[in-house]
Amino acid sequence: MSARVQSAPFDLAAELAGFGAGAGAIVTFTGVVRDDTGQMAALEIEHYPGMTERALSDYGTEAATRFDLADWRIVHRHGRLAVGQPIMMVATAARHRRAAFQAADYLMDWLKSRAPFWKREIGRDGAARWVDAKSSDEDALARW
């Protein structure tokens, strides 16, 4: 049961070693830097040190209570990440698969629009553009 923010890459296999001991179901989600336009070189992720760790920890604790999780982990990177690099991961462990899937989905919806990260796309030409929040992410949060 932990949340981390780091610039370094993470190793999914290492994160899962010993994770969720005794649980019947483990779900993991990994977000990867995507290039929708064919013009992007990298993503730069800014965050609010202090608040970010606190928010991720609060959302993880909330998910654990709501979905009766045996374990959870959130790792989110910041700084400059090239296209194809992993950005973040969520892992949830529960007795049964449905709770593990739902908890991972719930955490992703909260991280998308309530964790203090801001993405900026860096083009191959060096131009930078802040990514706008999507109203669909806000709608997704309302499901819970």
Added chain:
Amino acid sequence: MTLDVLYFAWLRERIGQPRERVDTDAATVRDLIADLAARDDWHAAAFADLAAIRCAVDQQLADLDAPLAGAREVAFFPPMTGG
């Protein structure tokens, strides 16, 4: 009251600094924004569209009518884009 005011993403860029210490009598976040926007053109531009601004008081998400009594740190930023 003295507050540490923090800015992130394009708010930081428009204002030209990541943080500043502010002496204010503002009772709410909205009052603080009015104080800040009156400082200079950069602040005024950053706070021109309140619908595009989110805030946190002492590192907890808050709305613009949140009271500032006892607060030490207020942060302003655009809607978050994590995950």
